[in-house]
Amino acid sequence: MSKILVTGGSGFIGSHTILQLLVAGHEVRTTVRNLKREADVRAMLKQGGADAGDRLSFYAADLEKDAGWPEAVAGCDYVLHVASPFPEKIPKHEDELIIPAREGALRVLRASRDAGVKRLVLTSSFAAVGYGHKQQVAKFDESSWTNPDADDVIPYVKSKTLAERAAWDFISTEGGSLELSVVNPVGVFGPVLGPDYSTSILVVQRLMDGAIPGCPKIYFGVVDVRDVADLHIRAMTHPSAKNERFLAVAGDFLPMIEIAQILKKHMGNSARKVPTRQLPNLLVRFASILDPAVKQIIPELGKRKNATNEKARRMLGWKPHSNEESIVATAESLVKLGLLKV
Numbered sequence: 421m422s423k424i425l426v427t428g429g430s431g432f433i434g435s436h437t438i439l440q441l442l443v444a445g446h447e448v449r450t451t452v453r454n455l456k457r458e459a460d461v462r463a464m465l466k467q468g469g470a471d472a473g474d475r476l477s478f479y480a481a482d483l484e485k486d487a488g489w490p491e492a493v494a495g496c497d498y499v500l501h502v503a504s505p506f507p508e509k510i511p512k513h514e515d516e517l518i519i520p521a522r523e524g525a526l527r528v529l530r531a532s533r534d535a536g537v538k539r540l541v542l543t544s545s546f547a548a549v550g551y552g553h554k555q556q557v558a559k560f561d562e563s564s565w566t567n568p569d570a571d572d573v574i575p576y577v578k579s580k581t582l583a584e585r586a587a588w589d590f591i592s593t594e595g596g597s598l599e600l601s602v603v604n605p606v607g608v609f610g611p612v613l614g615p616d617y618s619t620s621i622l623v624v625q626r627l628m629d630g631a632i633p634g635c636p637k638i639y640f641g642v643v644d645v646r647d648v649a650d651l652h653i654r655a656m657t658h659p660s661a662k663n664e665r666f667l668a669v670a671g672d673f674l675p676m677i678e679i680a681q682i683l684k685k686h687m688g689n690s691a692r693k694v695p696t697r698q699l700p701n702l703l704v705r706f707a708s709i710l711d712p713a714v715k716q717i718i719p720e721l722g723k724r725k726n727a728t729n730e731k732a733r734r735m736l737g738w739k740p741h742s743n744e745e746s747i748v749a750t751a752e753s754l755v756k757l758g759l760l761k762v
Contacts, residue, residue, distance in 0.1 A: 424656070425449045425496045427528060428503025429478070430457045430464075432617040433543060433608060437500055437649040439468040442475060444653070451481040451492050451503065464613035467757075483524025489531040498656045499540045501528045504583070514575035521583040529590050532598055539599040539662070541655045542587050543648075546606040546641055546667065547580040550725050559728040562604070562665045572719035584665075591663070601655040602665035605648050606641025606673070606727060609746040611753040618645070624750045627680050629761045630693030635676040636704045636714075637722050643668045644746035647738070654736040666732040670740040673726050679747055686748045690755050 424441055428434040429450025441448050442465070450461065458478045465472050481488030483503060493499060504521050511517055525542060532540045550560040552570030566573065566581040573581075584602060591600045607620035623640065626632050648668050655661040677698050683691040701721050708715040732738040741749070754760050 421445045421447060422497040423447045423449070423495055425451070425493055425499045427451045427481070427492075427499070427501045429461050430616050431502060432612065432621070432645055433605075433648055433652075434502040435461060435464045435613050435616070436468070436610075436645045437502060437652055438472075438476065439465055439470050439613075440646075440649045440653060442470045442472055446475075448472075448476045449479060449492060449496065450476065451479050451488070453480065453482050455480050460614065460616070464616070467613045468611075483520045483527065486527060489527055490534070493528075493531045493535040493537060496532075496535065497538055499528065499532045499537050500543075500652050500656065501525060501540055502543045502652070504543065504580070511575055514578060517575045517579040518582055521579040522586045525583045525587050526590055529587060529595070529598070529600075533594075533596050537598060539601060539656060541652050542584065542600065542602045543652070544584040544587075544602045544604045544665070545577075545580040546604050546669070546727060547577040548584045549604055549667065550727060551577045551581075555723065559726040560667070561728050562667055562731055574716055574719065576716075599662045601661040601663070603648065603651050603655055603668055604665055605643050605668040607643070608645050608648055609642055609750045610645035610647075610741070611749045612757060612759065613753075614757065615759065621750060621754075623676070623679065624683065624747065625754055625760065627683060627694045628687070628691060628751060628754065630695070632695065634695045634697045634699035635680055636699050636717060637675065637677075637701060638717050638720050639673040639675050639724050640679065641669050641673045641725070641727055642743040642746050643670050644741040644749065647740040651732060651736065651738050654732075654738060658736050660735045664731075664735070666736065666738075667727050667729055668732065668740070669727045669729050670746060671743045673724065674743055675724075682744050682747045683751055686744075687751050687755075690751065690760070 479492035552567030568578045568581045608618045
């Protein structure tokens with residue numbers, strides 16, 4: 421069994437990744453910005469069915485500071501760098517996202533190289549793959565890169581692109597013996613273990629809460645958090661994953677209205693507030709003036725994208741849950757944990 425560091429253990433992907441590593445028998449370390457979060461992380465793992473015990477240890481480390489990283493990676497065989505900022509609202513300046521994402525990745529890479537880590541798996545995003553392009557029918561694959569200079573690229577998308585580019589540049593110029601693999605998830609759904617979850621989950625939460633009057637004409641790639649964690653672990657040790665990036669996507673992208681219909685179909689009375697009418701683009705643009713969260717989706721109105729998971733399936737034997745399974749699991753967990761408005 422290996423000793424593995426997972427950065428950002430209090431996050432949605434991080435907690436599920438720790439859970440799977442513990443179940444597999446590994447010794448796990450995780451970083452949190454404040455050690456007071458240890459109890460929260462252990463509670464989420466318990467919700468997922470694992471008693472971490474003394475096989476999980478915690479280290480305080482911040483993506484914007486050097487302190488703590490050398491201690492966190494010391495003696496580790498592998499590092500899964502999951503932590504990255506993803507705010508609900510657009511920041512006042514793009515550097516509020518870009519600098520922590522890029523410099524944080526480089527901090528973890530340097531510390532991992534210096535500690536003799538075998539391989540680092542970086543959680544990037546479809547945001548680094550499929551944005552800033554003209555409309556295309558063909559599915560995006562791992563050979564595609566987002567154009568960060570395009571006018572319609574929002575700060576989060578730009579931050580993920582520049583952070584991943586910086587990671588690959590680091591490996592090619594000063595990485596030493598450190599290997600790199602990258603996982604590029606689309607919208608991450610699936611069962612939540614507590615109140616810390618991805619921004620993607622807000623789509624389901626807001627639909628079920630009746631917080632939006634209808635469905636904007638936007639499309640979502642869907643992948644289950646359990647499958648994202650699984651793909652990280654496969655990329656961590658598989659010989660073929662060295663110096664490769666892998667798109668994590670379950671199937672074809674879904675329009676938001678289809679997500680609403682899935683909820684209506686499977687969630688009974690819990691989905692009574694879910695709207696099933698499509699909102700005109702003009703109305704959504706007007707709403708974005710008042711709501712910064714809505715403003716983030718404006719560049720994607722009416723744009724249908726798609727992506728393929730062929731590479732992860734072929735090279736790593738990855739088999740994800742379906743779109744429908746992931747969306748239903750999301751909703752069921754929100755109901756179970758009381759995270760919806762009654």
